[in-house]
Amino acid sequence: MSRALVCILIISLALTAILPAQEVLRGQVWVELEPMPGQFINDPNPPDLQTLRRRALEEASLFFSDMVYGWSFHYDIGERVRDIDEELELKPLGTIPWGDPGLFATDAEMRDQRFYVWADFRPNEIQQRRLRTWKTGTTRSVQAIGHGPLGGSVEVSAWVTIKQAALEDAARSAIRTILRGSERNRPKAVEGFISLAEFPLFWMDAGQWTASGRFRVNVTEVIPFAAY
Numbered sequence: 001m002s003r004a005l006v007c008i009l010i011i012s013l014a015l016t017a018i019l020p021a022q023e024v025l026r027g028q029v030w031v032e033l034e035p036m037p038g039q040f041i042n043d044p045n046p047p048d049l050q051t052l053r054r055r056a057l058e059e060a061s062l063f064f065s066d067m068v069y070g071w072s073f074h075y076d077i078g079e080r081v082r083d084i085d086e087e088l089e090l091k092p093l094g095t096i097p098w099g100d101p102g103l104f105a106t107d108a109e110m111r112d113q114r115f116y117v118w119a120d121f122r123p124n125e126i127q128q129r130r131l132r133t134w135k136t137g138t139t140r141s142v143q144a145i146g147h148g149p150l151g152g153s154v155e156v157s158a159w160v161t162i163k164q165a166a167l168e169d170a171a172r173s174a175i176r177t178i179l180r181g182s183e184r185n186r187p188k189a190v191e192g193f194i195s196l197a198e199f200p201l202f203w204m205d206a207g208q209w210t211a212s213g214r215f216r217v218n219v220t221e222v223i224p225f226a227a228y
Helices: 003-018 049-068 125-133 161-182
Strands: 025-032 071-076 087-092 103-111 114-121 140-149 189-196 201-205 208-223
Touching (some): 049 114, 049 125, 049 161, 071 161, 087 161, 161 208
Antiparallel strands (some): 071 087, 103 114, 140 208, 189 208
């Protein structure tokens, strides 16, 4: 090997050592092999592997979107005495489509009538900066649980919206938990930003989906009752 090639090899190894490794997000999702209420009623039983893989990656892309981009929120906390309804408005700040080139299915297995998939997402430079903003400033981390209907009338391409309802209820619970620890007086409403810190867990309980997730919450405005 020539001295020139040796020098190039040494420089390449040195650059590899000092360059930061690309951040990779990772999480596991599962898809039922048997039809469930509100899901895949017209499917062949069982669905083919390609269909299972697509459904798994659709769900994974949703959670990666919630981790990278998150939502902005306006939350009317509600109070029965004043006849004010509780209402949470979540606005997605970005999406990662299931066919994104940074999204990969890495490992898969059939177990307990479910198709389990480990998915990786390699964020680009802009997405990595967004991820870093969720870990700075006044953002706080909190674990929360939410509930949603087991089924519903949705199109197959949007089937993950069934689980999304339980996840959004968990987001509501996360915001309430943050407020209980920071606000002495009950505000009328709050605004801010919220994202997933990791993939949530789902299970069925008493005819409902239950979602447990860790969220990052940044409350940017607290609106007291005195403002009305």
